[in-house]
Amino acid sequence: MADPKGFLTTPRRLPPRRPVAERVRDWHEVPAPGGLLPIINAQADRCMDCGIPFCHDGCPLGNLIPEWNDLVSRDDWLRASERLHATNNFPEFTGRLCPAPCESACVLAINQPAVTIKNVEVAIADRAWQSGYVTPRPPERLTGRTVAVIGSGPAGLAAAQQLTRAGHTVAVYERDDRAGGLLRYGIPEFKMEKRHLDRRLEQMRAEGTTFRTGVDVGTDVDAAELRSRYDAVVLAVGARAWRDLPVPGRELAGIHQAMEYLPMANRVREGDYPRPPISAEGKHVVIVGGGDTGADCLGTVLRQGAASVTQLDIHPRPGDERAEDEPWPTYPKIYRMSAAHEEARELAVSPEADVDARVFSATTVRFEGAAPDAGRSHGGVRALRLIGARTDGRSGPGTERVLRADLVLLALGFRGPERDSGLFDQLGVELDGRGTVARDASFTTSADGVFVAGDAGRGQSLIVWAIAEGRSAAAAVDRYLGGATTLPAPVGPADRPLTA
Numbered sequence: 060m061a062d063p064k065g066f067l068t069t070p071r072r073l074p075p076r077r078p079v080a081e082r083v084r085d086w087h088e089v090p091a092p093g094g095l096l097p098i099i100n101a102q103a104d105r106c107m108d109c110g111i112p113f114c115h116d117g118c119p120l121g122n123l124i125p126e127w128n129d130l131v132s133r134d135d136w137l138r139a140s141e142r143l144h145a146t147n148n149f150p151e152f153t154g155r156l157c158p159a160p161c162e163s164a165c166v167l168a169i170n171q172p173a174v175t176i177k178n179v180e181v182a183i184a185d186r187a188w189q190s191g192y193v194t195p196r197p198p199e200r201l202t203g204r205t206v207a208v209i210g211s212g213p214a215g216l217a218a219a220q221q222l223t224r225a226g227h228t229v230a231v232y233e234r235d236d237r238a239g240g241l242l243r244y245g246i247p248e249f250k251m252e253k254r255h256l257d258r259r260l261e262q263m264r265a266e267g268t269t270f271r272t273g274v275d276v277g278t279d280v281d282a283a284e285l286r287s288r289y290d291a292v293v294l295a296v297g298a299r300a301w302r303d304l305p306v307p308g309r310e311l312a313g314i315h316q317a318m319e320y321l322p323m324a325n326r327v328r329e330g331d332y333p334r335p336p337i338s339a340e341g342k343h344v345v346i347v348g349g350g351d352t353g354a355d356c357l358g359t360v361l362r363q364g365a366a367s368v369t370q371l372d373i374h375p376r377p378g379d380e381r382a383e384d385e386p387w388p389t390y391p392k393i394y395r396m397s398a399a400h401e402e403a404r405e406l407a408v409s410p411e412a413d414v415d416a417r418v419f420s421a422t423t424v425r426f427e428g429a430a431p432d433a434g435r436s437h438g439g440v441r442a443l444r445l446i447g448a449r450t451d452g453r454s455g456p457g458t459e460r461v462l463r464a465d466l467v468l469l470a471l472g473f474r475g476p477e478r479d480s481g482l483f484d485q486l487g488v489e490l491d492g493r494g495t496v497a498r499d500a501s502f503t504t505s506a507d508g509v510f511v512a513g514d515a516g517r518g519q520s521l522i523v524w525a526i527a528e529g530r531s532a533a534a535a536v537d538r539y540l541g542g543a544t545t546l547p548a549p550v551g552p553a554d555r556p557l558t559a
Contacts, residue, residue, distance in 0.1 A: 062132065065104035071172035072098050076398060079405045083361050086248040086328055088155070089398040099182045102175045103131035109166040113388040114176060117164025117557055119527040120146045120153075121549045124161060124176055131179055140187035143180065146549065148217045148526060149259055151188070152242065154181025155251045157523050158351070164388035164557060188258065195265035198226040204540045207232060207289040209276050209482070212240025213522050214513025215295030216263070217529025218536070221546055222293075223268045225537050231268060232285075234275035237329070240297060244322035247355050249362070249398075253328070277482030286486060291508045291536045294488070294496060295529065298514035300478065302471040304347060308426030313440040317352045317470040324359045339365040343463045345443050346370040346416075347423055348470030351397075356468045357416055358399030361406065368403065369411045369462055371421040373448055376413065385559045411462055422448040424459075426467065440464055476515045493518060498552050502532040503539075510536055516552060524550070 062068075074094035076082070082089055106128035114124045123142045130139035143150050154177055165173035187193050204227045208219045211233040223229045237243050239256050264270065276282050286292050301316050303309070315337055323335040339360040346353045346360070349372025360368045377394045385391040396404075396415060403409050403416035412418055423445050428438040447458030475494035476483075483490065489505040491497040495518050496511040498504050504511050512532035513525040527550045537544035 062104045063108075065101070065132070066107050066167050066171065066174075069101050069105050071105065071175060072102060073175065074098065074178060076401075079402045082249065083402055083406070086362060088252055089249055095178060095182045096186075099179060100132055100134065103128040103179050105167065105174045106132075107167055107174075111166075113164040113166055114161040114174075117388060117390070118161040119524050119550045119554065119556070120530075121527075121547075122146050122161065122180070127183060128174065128176075128179055131183060136183065136186045136190060137192055139183045140190075140192045143183050144187075144193075146547070147180075148220050148530070149213065150180050151184035151255045151259075152213065152251065153523050153526065154178070154184055155255070156246060157521060158390075160390045160521070160523075160556060163390045169387050193262065195262050196224055197266045198224055200226055201228065202226040202541065204228070204290045205230075205288075206291045206293065206536060206540075207285055208293045208295055209282075210240060210295035210297060210513075210515070211238040211270065211272075212242060212295060212297050212513065212525060214297075214515075214525040214529040214532075215240065215293065216259070217526045218293050218295060218512050218533040219268050219529075220263055220266070221530055221533035222536060223263065223266050225533070225544075225546060227290075227537070227540065229268050230289075231270050232274050232276050232280075233270065233272045234279075236273050238270045238272055241299075244325045245318060245352075245355075247321065247324065247359050248328045249358055250355065253325075275480060277480030277485055282482050282485035283487075286506070286509065290540055291510065292486070293532055293536060294482075294486075294504070294509065294511040294515050295513045295532075296476050296482070296515045298473045298475045298495065298517075298519045300474045300476060300494070301469070302474055304423060304469055304471060306423055306425050308428060308440070311426050311428040311438060311440040313428075313465060314426060314467040314469065317346075317348070317356050317468050320468050321352075321355060321359060324363070335363070337466075339363040339368070339466055341366055342465040344368040344466045344468065345462050345464040346468045346470055347443075348372070348472070349374060349417065349419075350470060350472065352472070353468075353470035354397045354399045356470055357403060358397075360468075361399065361402050361408065365408065365466075367408050367410060367463070368416055369409050369418060370403075370416045371423065371443075371445060372417050372419050373422055374419065376417075376419040389557045389559045411460070418445070418460075420448045421445045426464075427461075440467055443467060473514075473519045475518060500551060500553070501538075502528070502535045502552055508539065510539075521556075524556070528552075 075091045127139040159177040162173040381391040400415035409416040427442040512528040531548040534546035534548040
């Protein structure tokens with residue numbers, strides 16, 4: 060512990076963001092370049108090195124947070140990188156994308172602002188790459204066993220890297236044309252530039268992992284035949300079956316799922332399109348859904364030059380402080396403003412919103428549109444009608460509103476893995492009552508030698524849970540193939556986040 064009084068003498072400080080007017084004109088990451096290093100040592104010094112660090116429980120990866128905080132405070136970046144990578148395969152991903160439940164569980168957060176754990180993490184990861192500390196770690200010997208990983212999101216990548224380093228021959232199958240899953244096509248560039256992903260993929264290739272993109276297992280390749288060619292299979296296909304909004308007018312043109320819209324914007328950044336087939340440019344946009352995906356849509360809409368944008372959240376506006384029924388160290392439902400909401404507020408492009416871009420306690424009851432023309436079987440959407448929702452789910456009297464809408468984006472979450480291919484039937488894998496892949500305590504499915512990791516088994520969750528499950532499933536596969544394992548298993552299938 061470098062400074063035992065650091066948490067008393069140093070206030071919490073966040074790195075500066077680039078000016079809104081600048082950043083909405085490009086797709087680069089929001090933080091100002093170089094803004095972390097001048098402040099990060101003192102921020103790491105705020106860590107109390109408490110006797111029972113609850114941040115370990117807030118993070119399913121079991122990150123050794125007090126240890127690398129102390130090392131950063133002493134400018135020992137090499138050892139900090141070693142401790143960080145001991146529990147997390149991809150800290151530059153989580154340091155940018157995770158909502159940091161570790162900070163909510165920080166002991167200092169009982170009565171003070173938490174340590175900026177997430178910022179320390181990403182500073183270590185970026186410094187490690189810049190200093191050449193991150194290098195390929197190929198296995199010393201091969202086991203002769205083979206594993207197919209289906210899906211290249213964070214769970215699949217973590218499982219593949221762990222198994223490759225254990226000496227198994229691993230091939231990752233991805234139905235998209237590039238590896239990365241939602242990290243590639245779901246996460247906007249302004250939240251994580253894809254150079255970070257590409258750099259990790261190159262590391263994995265150098266370690267021996269093979270990537271086979273553009274292969275939809277269950278459609279392009281028979282899953283049972285694939286299983287017969289490998290000693291084990293890991294299903295890491297995510298939970299990409301989106302929820303819809305079956306209200307009158309849903310058939311109108313101009314209403315799209317978020318995961319139809321966001322990948323097209325990302326493909327423009329990859330050079331696949333000169334402009335996105337679905338664009339918000341010059342349009343009045345309504346985003347239905349108040350979660351992170353909705354915020355990703357918001358930031359993307361602003362960068363495409365929308366005329367206006369409003370985001371609808373069915374829940375009431377959260378409070379600014381923890382509620383009594385959400386005590387420390389749980390992750391509280393409090394009012395948070397993402398970078399995209401900050402942009403919408405400053406640009407004043409949401410005239411109908413209650414605050415920043417959002418209308419809270421809003422339930423969509425119908426879409427209204429123009430008559431169809433000769434080129435379309437359905438007319439285009441022109442408006443969205445909503446009513447205010449009370450806490451009991453009923454509508455309040457006199458709360459009906461009509462929002463102008465030329466483009467509507469549905470960001471309502473996901474129901475589980477997609478089932479329109481033959482993947483599960485061909486493998487003989489059973490689903491549970493939630494529609495996710497059924498598994499036992501060893502991440503094993505109902506089919507011998509077939510394991511499941513990440514959202515496909517857990518349901519929609521956070522990136523840290525996906526990586527943790529990928530690591531744990533890799534340990535289970537390693538034990539299945541060799542009778543024992545030394546790979547870490549930070550979580551079990553039944554483990555859940557700290558919630559009230």
